[in-house]
């Protein structure tokens with residue numbers, strides 16, 4: 001029997017705060033407190049379970065998945081919710097990013113994972129709210145100690161220029177200046193980009209198969225040709241990520257019975273009018289024919305029957321969430337999470353636990369996994385005599401900095417600008 005634990009709020013029935021009670025709903029399932037006993041609380045002893053996830057402090061079991069919401073919002077930016085991004089971590093050490101929407105990079109960084117582990121990104125479609133932070137993650141990642149090439153999977157389009165390869169080739173061109181400043185100055189192996197474009201119309205086609213992990217793509221219906229959903233299978237468990245789509249036959253057929261199924265659940269059309277300023281016809285077009293309304297989301301999940309349904313892609317506020325929940329519940333009565341950023345699910349075959357991440361806003365880059373090489377000076381791009389003529393070398397302050405480092409590390413470096 002499926003079991004589900006939450007942050008303890010549903011289990012004990014107390015109104016403790018604003019956490020999971022609003023966002024996690026067990027449907028008809030029974031919930032229970034962890035271990036069956038209330039945690040001992042004492043002013044002098046640490047709690048046995050803090051009911052939060054502190055990044056970098058929990059090893060996964062060999063048969064456990066951890067999924068973290070790092071972007072659940074919209075193209076219109078807000079501090080509370082970045083645009084689409086979900087991190088999947090497996091007990092075998094593998095990590096995958098599904099979409100990397102605008103604003104999500106800082107949330108990825110807050111997970112305190114060395115960037116060499118974060119080398120696999122799967123993009124469901126090329127809307128900015130689903131890959132807007134890719135460039136920041138790719139090039140910014142080289143300053144976060146990534147020394148491994150970044151691998152990106154994404155769909156083709158109806159013609160070459162609507163495909164992922166075309167988009168990322170242009171992204172490389174767009175950042176030629178940025179790359180020029182780093183190559184020849186730092187170890188830039190992490191600046192390599194490996195693009196894997198696959199056909200958008202593949203139905204349950206394998207696009208990744210390594211280390212016991214299989215990822216398949218199915219078509220989605222959203223925007224243009226070239227939108228897909230992903231299905232990850234590992235150790236008999238299935239994770240499904242919808243990216244954006246209106247209800248479609250492929251999702252219902254291939255997500256069926258998934259352990260955790262994510263699907264967009266857009267703002268209801270009346271709220272698109274009142275909160276977002278849409279005209280009524282725009283609201284209906286966008287909210288039901290281009291995206292999936294809460295009622296449609298519930299219909300999809302009532303057919304998929306996952307162990308945990310996850311809805312995202314709306315501004316999930318205290319005054320919005322009850323209406324979205326009410327509408328989903330018209331058509332679906334199973335386990336449900338309406339996601340916000342920094343929500344985390346631990347999934348095993350017999351348990352799904354939902355908590356929030358405790359985020360450290362003062363996060364620093366994690367150390368590299370590999371030894372850094374000296375920069376390849378042959379990649380340095382010359383600077384003109386004109387720009388060089390503006391340099392004020394200030395040797396009286398710079399030389400002591402070189403002396404300090406040389407003394408600390410037994411080196412003999414000299415400043416490039418001397419006078």
Ligand SMILES: [Zn+2]
Nearest residue numbers: 125127222244
């Ligand atoms: Zn989209």
Ligand SMILES: [Zn+2]
Nearest residue numbers: 127129130244
């Ligand atoms: Zn979207």
